[in-house]
Amino acid sequence: MPSRDRIFARIRHNLGRGPVKEDAANLLRARIEGHVPHTIPKRTDISHKEQVDLFQVKAEALDATVTRISNMEDVPEALRDYLTAHNLPSRIKMAPDPALDTLPFDKTPMLEILRGAAAPEDEVSLTPAFSGIAETGTLCLASGPETPSTLNFLPENHVVVIKASQISGTMEESWARLRKKFGAGNLPRTINFISGPSRTGDIEQTLIMGAHGPRRVHILIVDDGPQD
Amino acid sequence: MQVTSRRFKEGAHDALHDKNIQEAFSKVKSGFPLARAKSASELPEFEGLRDEARDLKNHILENLDYYLEYFEEQVQLQGGRVHWCSSYAEAREVVLHICRDANAKTVTKGKSMITEEMGLNDYLSEHGIEPIETDLGEYIIQLADEHPSHIIAPALHKTKDQVTELFHANHAKYGLNERLTDPQALVNEARSVLRDKYVAADVGITGANFLIAETGSTVIVTNEGNGDLTQSLPKTHIAVSSIEKVVPTLEDAGLFLRLLARSATGQEMSVYTTFSTGPKRMEDIDGPANFHVVLVDSGRSDLLGSDKQDLLRCLKCGACMNHCPVYQAVGGHTYGWVYPGPIGAALNPHMVGLEEARHLPNASTFCGRCEEVCPVRIPLPKIMRHWREQAFETQVTPKPERWGIGVWAYFAKRPKLYRLMTRISARTLKLMAGKKGVIRKLPLMKGWSSVRDFPAPEGATFMDQWKKQQREGK
Amino acid sequence: MSASSEKKNVALFVTCLVDLNRPSVGFAAIKLLEAAGCTIMVPETQTCCGQIAYNSGDKESAKTIAKAVIRAFEGFDYVVAPSGSCAGMIRHHYKELFEGDDTMMVAVEALSSRTYELTSFLHDVCGYKSEDVRMDTTLTYHDSCSSLREMKVRDQPRALLDGVDGLELKEAEDREACCGFGGTFCLKYSEISSAMVDTKIDNLLASGADTLAAGDLGCLMNIAGRLKRRGSDMKVLHVAEILAGMGDRPGLGEGDS
Structure with missing residues (x-):
């Protein structure tokens, strides 16, 4: 008997039944398609403005840094200021996202902007976020032709642009956004929930930053108004 | 192992x-x-979420076959392949086969307990494929040729000095000859060594914290980012998972995620929670071209319906060992x-x-x-x-233990004999102690007296004293 | 409901360790229960709760012993034990012993729902408060695992001790950690047990208290025995002894004064 059959036979035998009957299967399918959330922590039950503030507080508590800017046009200068302040290289690998392409990088001629997936020599990446989760200060990044996920991990410094309108309370709201964009049951190849910079406690339980992923995560929140 | x-x-x-x-x-x-x-x-909701998580796991286990089939279907729809393995041996062979198909010389690995169970590293090595552990703790113990001593902090037993020596001995071949003692410097060196390994690897192997039936995704939760580099840089990604890790929906994963990191390390979320679905899409410019999910049973299904089924709820957070005084x-x-x-x-x-x-x-x-x-x-x-x-x-x-319990139970079932036995014991022990208040050696209870004194009884049992009082009208 | 007009009819579950090793704890319990307005009976056919057999895997013996306990303690308003461990066995584990046995279950439920650990019974059920008791000492309290986790006893003994004049409570670090007793565990795995009790003792001593109290004699004998072996003179008493004004008697492992 092939292993697949053997495993299913054992599961059913030990559960004392045959395959799930049609009625029950319909209920289970409906459960999957219903996307019913479990208890949602009350901490996100606040106004959108407060959620954006909470997102910032939580992200900073995770050792990410945050700068608030008032519109997308300010991204190049905010990026430059961040890199200068931390004495970081000005060569940037940027996600080939049309939304970032339109940014006025002519205002910051010292920044060298390259587009594409990450290569081992890249030290700074700039990517858009898909959404943000106020509950935990977590960024949600979705892979795609315009948002290669290696940019989230290979460079030591990861700068993420997120609009305030992309921030909502919970992970569940990010699922809803993803389903809206990609269709229920479909996800891009990689969804990265990122909560601060990389770290490890594997040497004598001492916390060390920058284990394999970025040492620094800097978030530019664009205050574009209310939630989408 | x-x-x-x-x-x-x-x-x-x-x-x-x-x-x-x-x-x-x-x-x-x-x-x-x-x-x-x-x-x-x-998190005021924490205890309630634990109840929900217990109930949800029970629901999943009661319908495990359904959710596994659903998961399989979704993986296939997304262009991935699912391999079913009854035993470790079968799972090892399947992984080796995939690696050979990919002409793999080296494979990088994210932390995975199921591959520890399978003894995958030794097996791959024996067959000419070099497995490289990328989680820092796993990397350290791989260099030391040891096994994890904790499920989320595998090198917990290693001191910094031991790591210094391990890196010094093993990194010279990369031209890194300095004997590093600062933890940050040690992490940096491992980071740079493993960088090249990620890029060179032909296959990346990860475990899975969850399998999502709804979307056919595998989920890993890490703090270092090693799992992500492991699965996004090589051409082939293999996720190895035991069968009970399946959860119905993304929302269900959300419930467990609110508990997992908090229970494990006290974080609200681990740094990286990654959902991987199928191979890279046609237009994607990075990501693995091949996606395999290796599902291993090896004894899990036999726990279903048994008095130990609850074990299958385990999220592998490590909280139990973190709090265990014996551990x-x-x-x-x-x-x-x-x-x-x-x-x-x-x-x-x-x-x-x-x-x-x-x-x-x-x-x-x-x-x-x-x-x-x-x-x-x-x-x-x-x-x-x-x-x-x-x-x-x-x-x-063992017989002596059974015998001891048997003797105790024999008396405990017979109150009159029991009174006699305790009366004699209390007196004897009191005599043995004399005026000291303790007995230093108990020939029949060496387990006790090898490390402790035995506080001496008062002499007469409670029951004897009580009856005497009753007789004397207090 | 303290000292209500109708006296509570309480059966004392003495426990095997108190019976054999430290009867004064039993008398202290009786004194306290009487002061709290209860009428006390001590059923004569009691031996032990069966936990040793149960935890050793000898379920059949445990059942036989449990049946005897159930018979011996029929008909009382309450069953009280100066031990969270034995009370926990009766209250929670008897049900597991007779799972599926519907006839036994009625009697089991009747007993288990009426069974209490001493300090929680005094505090929660009788509304008892310590009065006119004095003990000039600094004291640290060890939470036994069964009391704490099975019987939810944590604040009750502390509230009662708070009413003892001259007594100052000094909490130890990691006070919810096990002392390493564990019934036959301390005999079978004595090396591990001794490491655990040493960790416990280090914390107890670091509290700076002169006296240690707890609600379970198993833990107390383990800790006192190790304290004596280490040459410490920390005084070890059952909480009932202190509350009953018997704190001046020799502690566990102390010779006759």
């Missing part, structure tokens, strides 16, 4: 006399538990197989046999701290007790 659970007592003795192990594991009690307590207290005293390796601590004490007898792992469920005071912190409320002491019952019934329990 080789099972050494039979040596539990000897291993415990060695561990208790090993300064490094004592220092490392005594640190556990101040670190993880305090962090967990803090983050739990900051803190003897460390992880003493348990002699992949899973240490209370979850190992309850699970390993099933996986490696009760005779082999007899000590594990016995070496517990039933203090109950593990159950108290388990995010999915696995009744670990109860399951350990079931093993003790099974050991007693099948004569696995």
Whole structure:
């Protein structure tokens, strides 16, 4: 008997039944398609403005840094200021996202902007976020032709642009956004929930930053108004 | 891996006399538990979420076949392949086969307990493929040719000095000759060495914290980002998972995610929670071209419907061992197989046999701290007790122990004889103590008197004194 | 409901360790229960709760012993034990012993729901408060695992001790950690047990208290025995002894004065 059959036979035998009957299967399918959330922590039950503030507080508590800017046009200068302040290289690998392409990088001629997936020599990446989760200060990044996920991990410094309108309370709201964009049951190849910079406690339980992923995560929140 | 659970007592003795192990594991009690307590207290819904998580896992287990089939279908729809494996041997072969198809010379690995169970690294090495562990802790113990001593902090037993020596001995071949002692410098060096490995690897192997039926995704949760580099840079991504990791929906994963990191390290979320679905899409400019999910049963399905089914709820967070005073005293390796601590004490007898792992469920005071912190409320002491019952019934329990219990029970069932026995015992012990108040040597209870004095009884039993008082009208 | 007009009819479950090793704890319990307005009976056919057999895997013996306990303690309003461990066995584990046995279950439920650990019974059920008791000492309290986790006893003994004049409570670090007793565990795995009790003792001593109290004699004998072996003179008493004004008697492991 092939292993697949053997495993299913054992599961059913030990559960004392045959395959799930049609009625029950319909209920289970409906459960999957219903996307019913479990208890949602009350901490996100606040106004959108407060959620954006909470997102910032939580992200900073995770050792990410945050700068608030008032519109997308300010991204190049905010990026430059961040890199200068931390004495970081000005060569940037940027996600080939049309939304970032339109940014006025002519205002910051010292920044060298390259587009594409990450290569081992890249030290700074700039990517858009898909959404943000106020509950935990977590960024949600979705892979795609315009948002290669290696940019989230290979460079030591990861700068993420997120609009305030992309921030909502919970992970569940990010699922809803993803389903809206990609269709229920479909996800891009990689969804990265990122909560601060990389770290490890594997040497004598001492916390060390920058284990394999970025040492620094800097978030530019664009205050574009209310939630989408 | 080789099972050494039979040596539990000897291993415990060695561990208790090993300064490094004592220092490392005594640190556990101040670190993880305090962090967990803090983050739990900051989420008022925490206890309720634990109930929901327990109930959801039970629902999943009752419908495991349905959700697994649904998951399989979705993986295939997304262009991935699912491989079903009854045994470790089969799973090892499947992984090797995929690696060979990819012409793999080296494979990078994210942390995965199921591949520890399978003994995958040795198997791949024997067949000419070099596995490289990328989680820093796993990397350290791979260099040391050891096994994890903790399920989320595998190199917990290693001191910084030992890491210094390991890196010094193993990194010279990369032209790195400095003897580093600063933890940050050690991490940096490992980072740079492993960088090249990620890029060079032909296959990346990860485990899975969850499998999402709804979307056919596999989920990994890490703090280092090694798992992500492991699975996004090579051409082929293999996710190896045991079958009970499936959850129905993304929302269901959300419930467990609110508990997992809090229970493990006290974080609200681990740094990286990654959902991987199928291979890279046509237009994607990075990501693996091939996606395989290797599903391993190897004993899981046999737990269904048994008095130990609750074990299948385990999220592998490590909270039980973080809070276990026995684990803190003897460390992880003493348990002699992949899973240490209370979850190992309850699970390993099933996986490696009760005779082999007899000590594990016995070496517990039933203090109950593990159950108290388990995010999915696995009744670990109860399951350990079931093993003790099974050991007693099948004569696995050693004869002297059975005899001792038998004698005690014989008297306990016969109140009059019992009174006589306790009367004599109380007097004898009192006589042995004399005026000292303690007895220093108890020939029949060496386990007691080898390390403690025995506080002497008052002389007359309570029952005798009480009856006397009653007779004398108080 | 303290000292209500109708006296509570309480059966004392003495426990095997108190019976054999420290009867004064039993008398202290009786004194306290009487002061709290209860009428006390001590059923004569009691031996032990069966936990040793149960935890050793000998379920059949445990059942036989449990049946005897159930018979011996029929018909009382309450059953009280100066031990969270024995009370926990009766209250929670008897049900597991007779799972599926509907006839036994009725009797089991009747007993288990009426069974209490001493300090929680005094505090929660009787509304008892310590009065006119004095003990000039600094004291640290060890939470036994069964009391704490099975019987949810944590604040009750402390509230009662708070009413003892001259007594100052000094909490130890990691006070919810097990002392390493664990019934036969301390005999079978004595090396591990001794490491655990040493950790416990280090914390107890670091509290700076002169006296240690707890609600379970198993833990107390383990800790006192190790304290004596280490040459410490920390005084060890059952909480009932202190509350009953018997704190001046020799502690566990102390010779006749």
